[in-house]
Amino acid sequence: MFLSRRSAVTAGLFSVALTIPNWPDVVGRMEMVRRGSSPRMGMSDVETVIAMTERISELDDQFGGRHARPMAAAFLVNTVAPYLRADATDAVRKAMMAAASDLCYLTGYMAVDEGLEGLGQKYYLKALELAGASEDHLTYCTTLRGMSVQAVDLGHGSSALRLANSAASASPQAGPRMRAFLAGQQAHAAAQSGDTSDALRYLKEAEAAMDKAESREKSFGSYDPASLHYHISHVRYELGDLPGAIDAMKESDKLCYEIYRRSRVKERATLAEFQIQHGHLESACATWNQALDEYSLVKSGRVDRRMQRMVGMIRPHLENQHARSLYERARTVIPPSLLA
Template identity: 70%
Template sequence: MGTSEPNMQFQRLVRETGWTLRQCAQAINRVGTERGTPKQYRAPSVHQWLNGGMPRDDVRPLILEALARQLGRPITLTDVGFPDSAKETEETEASSPGISGGLVDLGRMDMDPSRRSVLGVALFSVALTIPNWTDVVGRMEAVQQGNRTRVGMPDVHTVSAMTERLSSMDDQFGGRTARPLAATFLVNTVAPFLRMDGPETVRKAMMSAASDLCYLTGYMAVDEGLHGLAQRYYLKALQLAGASEDHLTYCTTLRGMSVQAVDLRHGPTAKRLADAAAAASPQAGPRMRAFLAGQQAHAAAQVGDRRAARRYLKEAETAMDKAESAGRAFGSYDPASLSYHTAQVRFEMGDVHGAVAAMQESDRKRYDVYRRTRVKERAILAERQLAVGHLEAACETWGLALNDYPLVQSGRIDQRMTTMMSLIAPHVRNHDAQALYERARDVIRPDLIPH
């Protein structure tokens, strides 16, 4: 239903974007496609909204995000002249400012299948407000009493040990398997610990451990393709890292947010976050410097800053040489990761052959325990091999990815398998392509196969 009056607020914002009605509709459709709910709006729909027609509840977040991306600032329902909705209120609750309270709200929504759909369609926001280190450092919440009244270092060790095990599960089996366990642990165990009294050193250690777990849970949400949900977990990780004065997790989380943005092709946002992560870590050791500079290189390449991309990649290579000579640190940023970033920089710069070579080097260096990453990046390698005309090599690489695919529950890898089927279909007259296609049809879920 519409109103009798034009929506002057919406009109003002659309004028500020410089869009035509058609461009506005296309921007909204792009956001809908990214969320997994494609739309086919055209200029007449935008005209109707400008003149007082009210878009459906599920479309309003798409309009807000499209405007925010164009204008470079957050846009609210009030700004655009739309009424509040139950869904918007529920999403806001999940990102409430209280550290432990907001964590419980978010985790409970994530645990409850009847409410998870609200988070599942939450949008990745380029205008998300990221708290600065100085804004979050040293915050302490009022103590809330539970059945136990004090937290000790053994409790901190419990959270850290569980995070390590969940991370290993994620590496082996994917985010869809491990994330529900992480959300449950956050709500039932970690949040009560955060409410307990205890020595300041223990309280800070617990918040640091909780921050690390929130970062991991956000990373697993990215793997499942739940990008708005991932941002909420990342924000909680930043808050907790600041409260515990944990520079490492704060920087790691900012970098993770940059990885999410660059994979979604939001280059300027990715570069801003990667640079913020590096700036917040002035005392980084060589492996951490490689970890940060590699991501800066990828983000710079995506926005077309070739000089900066080469400089950061060289920094990462030099830092990695120092880190490796000082002793290999299993489970952290390693030479396989650096080769992957080299491949991404080359690809963004148009050197697809060079990207293929670097991806192959990354695959050779990767530890076997990182099965999810191996499947994902072999699928990317195969796509690029096909792009340079190496059909048989691409089929062989996709075949290796299929070997592990049934063991991994990952939204990102599901999408790569759908892409594989689309890319290989035109080549089924080739013997290798036909064999791959027929094998994949027996392995991949039917709903992931394009028709």
């Protein structure tokens, strides 16, 4: 059930204003999307944007943001922006703004994947603006969570937790899968912030919600057991439980759908980092080799950073045959600019 426009732009969004630096008030911002001279827009145009967003998302999952984001950005400028200015009924205009919000969120996510953090935030803020104006509750909460993911990846645990909590508070009637999606991120952010009790409480909520969601239906393309185990792994890592983090990340890798190549490469590299920190050098080398198997197919700044870290972490161990073999292979696969 969606919030009314007034509640979305006042009660819910007001709490967000406290968590995002320089948050532009979205009250009245829908008027910024003015009607232009474009042809009349219909629901078929909305469906085109939705379908295009789904296809771009699939490309992002398989090949990384550096491949897919330019396509999304061009589609936003050349197609979606004129749609937003076109003549339409209120219902169609609202649906188009919701579709545009989802595409802005995806484009921001891909910008962050490239390592363009500031650009990603700009797209996220535009997604929030359009979601609030169109009463698109799902994209609104998803975008806040995406901003929390960005913050936690940058090591800003307190900001990540505030954003994750804002996403959860703006979604009081979320279904079990959405609740797991939000609580898993709350758990990760709380753990990074050093709040052990809340991290474990949120993680328990995520696990219970996922059990309910999985008992109702299997859902491809949304928060799933692999994603939950990813969060379990990071919570355990932040709390100092390396063996638990390794086990959970292995389970996440085992459950990961084939289409999610970028996530698989990144998370295998993360698993290898956990393994080498735990003193399991040869296991780490084997896992890194698995990541390298698909690395050349993925164009992602986040994955590139993982590969840079891999090279730095194995250099002290080059007397070991497995580490030396991995290092030599990496030099043939990873761009020289990342090896410097």
